[in-house]
Amino acid sequence: MAQLYYRYGTMNSGKSIEVLRVAHNYEEQGKSVLLFTPSIDSRYGTGVVTSRIGLHKEATIVGDDTDMVALTCEAMPDCVIVDEAQFLSEAQVLQLTEIVDRLKIPVLCYGLRADFMGRLFPGSTALFSWADKIEEIKTICWYCNRKALMNMRYKDGIPVFHGEQIQIGGNESYLPVCRRCYKEARTRFVEAAGANV
Template structure:
């Protein structure tokens, strides 16, 4: 029975490495994978899934016009993989449930749980509500040895707590932190 998975973690937890690893494993067995990535993620170029350690693979661009259900029905892959799933819309997440439930194709999504203010992204919120399986990909806090649960946005190495929800960036813009260190940094910034 096919299922919809949401595998989430903070920045730097290895989500993109995992997506690329799973795609490789399927393809090495001669199985077909459709790898998708939202158009908004342009860090390595639109349509590119890349990890910070240098692995990369071209993906299918998800935009407001893409009908993933029709593509899956035509292509009949063994698995569908989605990177940066936090950027999906509710309608796109619903397409993934249809692919799983109607076409019987497993869908594995990877993304952030929340933004730099601790708020859920639209895609993450709907994946938490609709996914059959939810799995955390863990990493450690930048400041201590506790599990990182939040993404802290930084500008020139200084934590910031205002701005638009979506600002595409990597290690130069975000660090993984635990809630305690996040709160400490936020209080320090408010006192300045």
């Protein structure tokens, strides 16, 4: 039975390598995969899913007006996979539910749970509401051995705790950290300076 999956994790938890691994497994068995990625994710070029270890695969770009249901109807793949799903809108997540419910094709979404301020993204909020199965992809804190829960944003090597929700970047801009290390950094760099959090 087809289902909508949301597999979430912090930055650097291996989400994109998991996307590529799952796509490879389907294709190795002679099955077809339709891979989507939001147009906003341009870290390694638009329309490509790339892991930090260097593997990559071309993907169909999802923009504001992309009809993922129509594209899936044309391709009729065995599976639909969405990378960086936190950048989807609720309407786009609802399109994914149509792919599962009407076309009976499984949809696997991978993305972040929350931004660098600990706030849910629109796509992750919708996926937590609409997904059949929610699974965490875990990694450890950059600074200690606890499980990473937060994405700490950096500018010039200094943690920042305010700004636009979306800023595309990799290890130069974000590190996975546990809640305790996040709170300690916020106390050191923000509250000590008298800034609002």
